[in-house]
Amino acid sequence: MTTTTTTPPATATAPPPAVVRLRKVTKEYAGGVRALDGIDLHVERGELLAIAGPSGSGKSTLLHIVGTLDQPTTGSVEIAGHDVAALADRRLSALRARHIGFVFQAFHLVPGVGALENVAEGLLYSGLPRARRRELAADALARVGLADRMKHRPHELSGGQKQRVAIARAVVGEPDLLLADEPTGALDSKSGETVMELLRDLNAQGTTIAVITHDTQIAQGLPRQVRIRDGRIAADTALGKVAA
Numbered sequence: 001m002t003t004t005t006t007t008p009p010a011t012a013t014a015p016p017p018a019v020v021r022l023r024k025v026t027k028e029y030a031g032g033v034r035a036l037d038g039i040d041l042h043v044e045r046g047e048l049l050a051i052a053g054p055s056g057s058g059k060s061t062l063l064h065i066v067g068t069l070d071q072p073t074t075g076s077v078e079i080a081g082h083d084v085a086a087l088a089d090r091r092l093s094a095l096r097a098r099h100i101g102f103v104f105q106a107f108h109l110v111p112g113v114g115a116l117e118n119v120a121e122g123l124l125y126s127g128l129p130r131a132r133r134r135e136l137a138a139d140a141l142a143r144v145g146l147a148d149r150m151k152h153r154p155h156e157l158s159g160g161q162k163q164r165v166a167i168a169r170a171v172v173g174e175p176d177l178l179l180a181d182e183p184t185g186a187l188d189s190k191s192g193e194t195v196m197e198l199l200r201d202l203n204a205q206g207t208t209i210a211v212i213t214h215d216t217q218i219a220q221g222l223p224r225q226v227r228i229r230d231g232r233i234a235a236d237t238a239l240g241k242v243a244a
């Protein structure tokens, strides 16, 4: 008699924790604005999702909380299996440095400093020696197609190139999660497309990415769309929850 079994072998390890796990998150700002109102959000390793919604709906607030730059008023936040509320400031900074990369609309590059130095800054808290940081920064710049712009300072780069430097800085430490808040917001449509292509490539190589965007066309081009309205999740294609 043959038996079939679906029991995994004893050596199988537990699956890695979700990259992001928010439970019933609310955020109230001083003055009584309830920017987030009961957000449940899970992001698994390898996802590429859009967070879309109108101005003032709570997208940036959500990104700050997921990025551990801000704490929720109530609810819980776990990043790569770590309960953020349980961590003291220093351990929280370490978690952020190791697990999360940020990209913002306005680039936030260090002025007067070349692309290589800007990217190497992403490894400042890695404990790696300077020469190694520069080596990895050069690799990251090559990945974003800027191997020939290592010494260019921000004012010597186009908008799209600046954003590619910012993305290289965000991924040079190989974070579990890349958070991008309107990464194409300051770019013309062609540079915006190049940046989105780059994010897709990075995702194909394994980086988990959440992109905040106003642009419904960009959102619809991504595998998962989460739509925020008035601080709530109005739609999430991963849950089969579609916009009303």
Ligand SMILES: Nc1ncnc2c1ncn2[C@@H]1O[C@H](COP(=O)(O)OP(=O)(O)OP(=O)(O)O)[C@@H](O)[C@H]1O
Residues within 6 Å of the ligand: 029, 030, 031, 033, 034, 035, 053, 054, 055, 056, 057, 058, 059, 060, 061, 062, 214
């Ligand atoms: N530091 C703050 N103090 C008080 N209220 C705030 C603060 N930051 C944001 N808000 C309010 O919280 C709400 C959500 O703001 P948030 O910045 O998250 O919106 P958003 O979806 O990112 O909008 P946009 O698309 O315009 O960037 C808004 O009503 C805003 O006025």
Ligand SMILES: [Mg+2]
Residues within 6 Å of the ligand: 059, 060, 061
């Ligand atoms: Mg915003």
